[in-house]
Amino acid sequence: MIDSSKRTKVVVVGGGFAGIEVIRHLAKSSLPLDITLISNNPFFQYYPSLYRLVVGATVNHVSIPLTAIVPKHVNLNIDTYTGIDQTRQCIILKSGAEISYDYLVMALGSEPNYFGIDGMETHSKSFLSIDKAVALNTYFLDLITQAKTMSKEEAAMKLHTIIVGAGPSGVELAGVLGTYLVQQAKKQGIDPALIKVDLLDSGARVLPAIPEKASALVAAQLQKKGVTLYTNYGVNACDEHCVIAADKNLDAGGKPKNSEPVHMEAGTIIWTAGTKISTAFNTIPNITMTDRKRVQVSSTLTLPSDDKIFIAGDGSGTLYSGLAQTAIDQGKYIARAIEQKIAGKVVNPYIPQPGIFVIPVGKGWAILNKKQFVSSGHAAWLIRILVDGNYFLSITSPQHVLNMLKN
Ligand SMILES: Cc1cc2nc3c(=O)[nH]c(=O)nc-3n(C[C@H](O)[C@H](O)[C@H](O)COP(=O)(O)OP(=O)(O)OC[C@H]3O[C@@H](n4cnc5c(N)ncnc54)[C@H](O)[C@@H]3O)c2cc1C
Structure with missing residues (x-):
């Protein structure tokens, strides 16, 4: 138990779903706390709606300045976490500053994962940050303007988009992209029939995390929107205008329909198929990773070897990690756990909740x-x-x- 006559220093790294939730709850605590939020981004990004930026929504719809979220008595420090000294209980920031803690919450989130697919990182586009999503919108608007001077064949190729990954991000974007591009094409006097959107995934169905019947409803809705689905297509390589995939579909006799790699040409390739936890988690000495490549945590979401350090959100190796709802849930739990620890109370184990x-x-x-x-x-x-x-x-x-x- 920490001396409760002193202010307990709680440092939260990462101003995303989990970090903000910890701050919000601790800020209301009656205990004497000195709370600091460190984030490398002055804005909170609402990832579930990023796809809307690609189809012309404004940034204000999906981001909020941290200054409009963080209560005045919480120290907000826009800086990048670079390392930790567990013996001295302090973290090191890019600016060179060192911030000491009694309790530390690491909520660093995720980054794209290209699984080493040849050419994917270089040649595909992404919308997994506000800047990238806005840049993708500008790119599409420029492309449509340029298409006015292209031959019909060239325009058909350039206005063809392949979205790789039929998880929530890929499905959400595929559901709106065609409609948006058709509207823009019509405005520029371009034949809207030249717009084509494909959604490709190595799995057997879209949204594999939801039941089969729900997945089938989504597939039918996407097809209604004119999206062509390619399931069981494992992407092996990509260059600027081509995806090379292994078609794993079988014919009626159970043999592969295509034994040769399939070359799929497109003007734009968008990668949504993978994320991995922030590489900054690797700066913590002696962490171990779960099978799903998240940080192994104790039943109370601390490091098994250091109960002063909590791992929250995407980074933490719990059942439903990888969802905003889980990050929020964990943020709430951790805030309460910190209060209980300070008060010398027993902290009950975290119970993962399905989203x-x-x-x-x-x-x-x-x-x-x-x-x-x-x-x-x-x-x-x-x-x-x-x-x-x-x-x-x-x-x-x-x-x-x-x-x-x-x-
Ligand atoms: C496109 C997209 C769509 C999604 N849609 C959904 C959805 O519909 N429903 C759902 O439940 N989940 C969705 N998710 C997943 C959800 O967004 C994440 O699970 C959630 O953001 C995890 O919260 P977090 O707090 O762990 O990380 P984040 O919310 O990513 O926050 C991490 C924070 O840490 C900061 N940071 C990172 N590195 C450093 C550093 N070195 N120093 C300082 N600060 C740092 C970042 O700037 C960020 O503020 C989606 C994700 C994406 C990418």
Whole structure:
């Protein structure tokens, strides 16, 4: 137990879903705390809506300055974490500053993972950050302008997009991209029939994390939107305008339909198929990784070898890590656990909670799934809007949310 007559120093690294939740809850604590949030980004990025930037939404819809979230009595430090000294209980920042802690929460999130696929990182586009999503929107608008002067064959190739990865990000983008590009093409007097969007995945179905019947509904909705699905296509390589994939589909006799690699030409290749936890987690000495390549944690989300350090969000090796809902849930748990530790109380184990998936496919339609419950259509889409709005209201002022909506 820490001397409660002193202010306990709690340092949170990472201003994303998990980090903000820890801060929000600890900021309301009646205990004498000295709380610091360190983040390398002055904005909170709402990843579930990043795809909307690619189709023209404004940045204000998906990001909030940390200054509009973090209470005044919390120290906000925009800097990059680079290392840790566990013996001296301090972390080291890029600026050279050292920040000491009594409790440390590492909530560094994820980064793209290209699984070493030849050419993928160089030649594909991504929208896994605000800057990249905005750049992708600008790229598409420029492409459509340039297509006015192209031959029909060249325009057809350049206006063909392959999205690799049929998880939530790939599905959400595929659900809106075609419609948006058709609108833009019409504005520029380009034949909208030249727009083509394919969604490709190495798995047997879209959204493998939800039940098969829900996945089938999503596939049908995507096809209605004109998206061509290629499932069981494992991408092996990529260059600027071509994806090379192994077609793992079998014919009626159980033999591979295609024994040769398939070359799929496209003007734009977008990678959404993988993330891995931030490489900054590797700076912590003696951590071990789980089978799913997340940091091994104790039953109370601390490092097994150091109960002053909590691992939160995508980095932590728990059952449902990799979801915003899990990061929020863990943030809440960790804030409470820190208070309990300071008060010398027993900390009960963290119990992972399954999330609810609400994934929109185009405007006005979404799939909702919790365990075996599945619902789809307009009501599910409205629920997603409510979920997003409710989350924003939980972290910032109603006035700020109103301004986001106006923008
Ligand atoms: C495109 C996309 C769509 C998604 N859609 C959904 C969805 O619909 N539903 C869902 O539940 N989940 C979704 N997710 C997953 C969800 O966003 C993550 O699970 C969640 O963000 C994890 O929270 P976190 O706090 O661990 O990390 P993050 O929210 O990523 O926060 C990490 C923070 O750490 C900061 N940081 C990183 N490195 C450093 C450093 N060295 N020093 C200082 N600060 C640092 C970052 O700037 C960031 O602020 C999506 C993810 C992506 C990428």
